[in-house]
Amino acid sequence: MGVMRHQTVIIGTRGSPLALVQAHQVLRHLETLGVSARLHIIRTSGDRGHRGGVGVFVKELEEALLRGEVHLAVHSLKDMPTQQPPGLRVACVLERADPRDALVSRLGPLEHLPPHARVGCGSPRRIAQLRAIRPDLDYLPISGNVDTRLRKLESGQYDAVVLAMAGLARLQLEGRTTQVFSLAQVLPAPGQGAIALEVREGDARALRLAQDLNHWPTWWSVLAERAFLRALGGGCRVPIASYAQVQGNRLTLDGLVITPDGQTALRGQVEGRPEEAEALGTAIAQRLLAQGAGHLLGARV
Incomplete structure (x- = not known):
């Protein structure tokens, strides 16, 4: 079913507060283009508490x-x-x-x-990256x-929690942060901080509307980061990090593979x-694999 010329665009989103903030951002962008749109909330397996595996917040969408x-x-x-x-x-x-x-803490940085x-x-x-800095802390699942x-932090279940700065900012909770880690301390996950729009192949209008919203420096950056992750065979549940940025006509990509104990x-x-983003991501992955990254990825705490 393609989008007819004057048909309201239906935007699929999860129902969490952060997901809705992100979806409303897309909605506002479309409205500036004169496009009628509305949200359709979908509950994913990740929302139902199934956190194992890849794509648990994506599959139902x-x-x-x-x-x-x-x-x-x-x-x-x-x-x-x-891969889609x-x-x-x-x-x-x-x-x-x-x-x-970022660190949100009851006991300081x-x-x-x-x-x-x-x-x-x-x-x-x-x-893994925090263990490299403070191996003496107890890192607990949350x-x-x-x-x-x-709320779990405030109730005393934890002394501190680590969250993405982008999510805190979108929820207007920046003031809660105790410490923002530098990129040298904690390199982000591939794609962290970026909102993506996914469409059906062949839905020409949806594709055109989405591409009208594309931010090219971010596009090239995350393309490189995800190529790095793909070449290493990893997902969001393994200790792989990467961050790229575009300045002028140059893209710089940092990539990291680290053992779960943070020691190597x-x-x-x-x-x-x-324009070489994907090749750059693949190249740095191959370089790290040649240095033994595959062995590090197989390590356990």
Whole structure:
């Protein structure tokens, strides 16, 4: 089912507060183009508590796209697998928000936390990099949306939690941050801070509308990051990190593979033209694999 010329565009989104903020951002962008649009909320397996596997926050949105129930699906790009199902494509990314990770703490910044302080963190990538800085802390699993995690912190279940700065900013919770980690301390997940729009192949109007919203510096950056992740065979549940940025006609990509205990890491950087984004991501992955990254990815705590 393609989008007819004057048909209202139906935007598929999860129902979490952060997902709705992101979907409303897309809605406002479309309205500035004179396009009528509305949101359609879809509950994913990740929302129902099934956190294992890849794409748990994406699958049901993609199924709705393929059935023609929605014309666009809004995703946090870092939640998306590096390969889309047949018949679907990532059509655009919006301008990226702050890609860094942040600490929200009851006991001060990371360096001031007492030994064995309980740090809530659901990401192996974050935990591994934080262990490299503070191996004496207790890193505990945490689940739920941003508000839920902050309530768990306030209730005393944790002494600190680690969250994406982009999510805090979109929810206007920047004031809650105790510390924002530098990119040298904690390199982000591929695609972190970027909102992606996914469409059906062949839906010409949906594709055109999405591409009208594309932010090209962010597009080239996340293309390189996701190519790095794909070449390493990883997903969002393994300790792989990357961050690219475009300045003028140059793209710089940093990539990191680290053991879960944070004790051994391989990090590299590559630079080239933005149009070479995917080749650059693949090249740095191959370089790290030649240095033993595959062995690091198989390591356990």
